[in-house]
Amino acid sequence: MNPLIELKNMTYSAQQKTILDIPSFKIYDGEILGMMGPNGAGKSTLLKVLSFLEKQSSGEIVYRGRTIRSGQVPLDLRRRFSVALQKSLLLDGTVFQNIALGLKLRKVSKAMIKEKVTHWLELFGISHLAKKNALYLSGGEAQRVNLARAMIVEPEILFLDEPFSALDFPTKIRLMEDFKRILEDTRTTAVFVSHDLMEIHYLTNRLAIIVNGQVKQSGPTTFVLEHPNTSTQSFLNEWKKFFPALTDNSFRQEKFLKL
Numbered sequence: 622m623n624p625l626i627e628l629k630n631m632t633y634s635a636q637q638k639t640i641l642d643i644p645s646f647k648i649y650d651g652e653i654l655g656m657m658g659p660n661g662a663g664k665s666t667l668l669k670v671l672s673f674l675e676k677q678s679s680g681e682i683v684y685r686g687r688t689i690r691s692g693q694v695p696l697d698l699r700r701r702f703s704v705a706l707q708k709s710l711l712l713d714g715t716v717f718q719n720i721a722l723g724l725k726l727r728k729v730s731k732a733m734i735k736e737k738v739t740h741w742l743e744l745f746g747i748s749h750l751a752k753k754n755a756l757y758l759s760g761g762e763a764q765r766v767n768l769a770r771a772m773i774v775e776p777e778i779l780f781l782d783e784p785f786s787a788l789d790f791p792t793k794i795r796l797m798e799d800f801k802r803i804l805e806d807t808r809t810t811a812v813f814v815s816h817d818l819m820e821i822h823y824l825t826n827r828l829a830i831i832v833n834g835q836v837k838q839s840g841p842t843t844f845v846l847e848h849p850n851t852s853t854q855s856f857l858n859e860w861k862k863f864f865p866a867l868t869d870n871s872f873r874q875e876k877f878l879k880l
């Protein structure tokens with residue numbers, strides 16, 4: 622399988638400190654890749670480098686066979702990606718206008734914008750909010766708008782940095798269920814940073830554990846959770862003490878979704 626993105630000897634440094642040092646890492650078409658690791662491990666920085674919001678200090682990022690070397694800013698590629706952060710950063714305007722923004726910037730016709738926004742409002746279950754000012758939404762509503770805004774441009778990769786962390790548990794579950802279905806239906810490749818093992822377990826099919834700016838382990842999510850290696854076990858075993866059943870597949874089906 623050809624990777625969508627490949628990192629080769631990639632480092633990222635700031636203030637004379639190496640923050641990321643990744644000799645080799647690949648992201649594949651259609652996967653939902655989770656990234657976990659302790660505070661300050663470099664997850665958000667990696668997300669920014671992968672989405673070309675930050676330039677790597679050395680090494681190469683190969684995107685669909687096109688090599689981007691350190692120092693280069695591939696502005697044309699940025700438009701193919703969407704980034705959704707924990708804080709939804711919505712603009713003062715209606716929900717409709719917020720979701721339409723990416724299409725407007727891409728000079729899509731008014732009729733097409735209307736059709737697409739209506740479609741994405743429906744998919745995220747927020748049609749009733751279309752005319753509401755986006756600054757006066759609840760956290761759960763705002764995050765639905767944020768995700769619809771990211772998805773409407775049909776990104777080749779969606780980068781998510783803790784988008785659910787501020788939501789209460791039932792709101793989070795409902796949004797994650799809807800979002801997972803949308804990602805699967807649209808076959809969107811997604812890279813998802815989270816501190817929450819339940820979110821990671823539910824949403825992702827591959828997991829990378831980042832510690833001290835390095836990818837210490839990656840593989841199918843359930844496998845990594847069940848078989849931490851010597852570099853990741855101290856981090857993962859802390860989690861597993863509190864959620865021993867997370868490595869049991871039936872847990873997700875029978876308990877997690879019905880909580």
Ligand SMILES: Nc1ncnc2c1ncn2[C@@H]1O[C@H](COP(=O)(O)OP(=O)(O)OP(=O)(O)O)[C@@H](O)[C@H]1O
Pocket residue numbers: 635636640658659660661662663664665666667
């Ligand atoms: N521009 C910068 N200048 C200096 N240090 C930076 C810069 N960007 C990131 N760092 C440092 O790099 C390290 C990794 O930060 P990053 O935000 O990527 O970690 P993280 O894994 O996302 O952390 P958290 O889980 O706490 O959100 C931190 O020590 C941070 O202070």
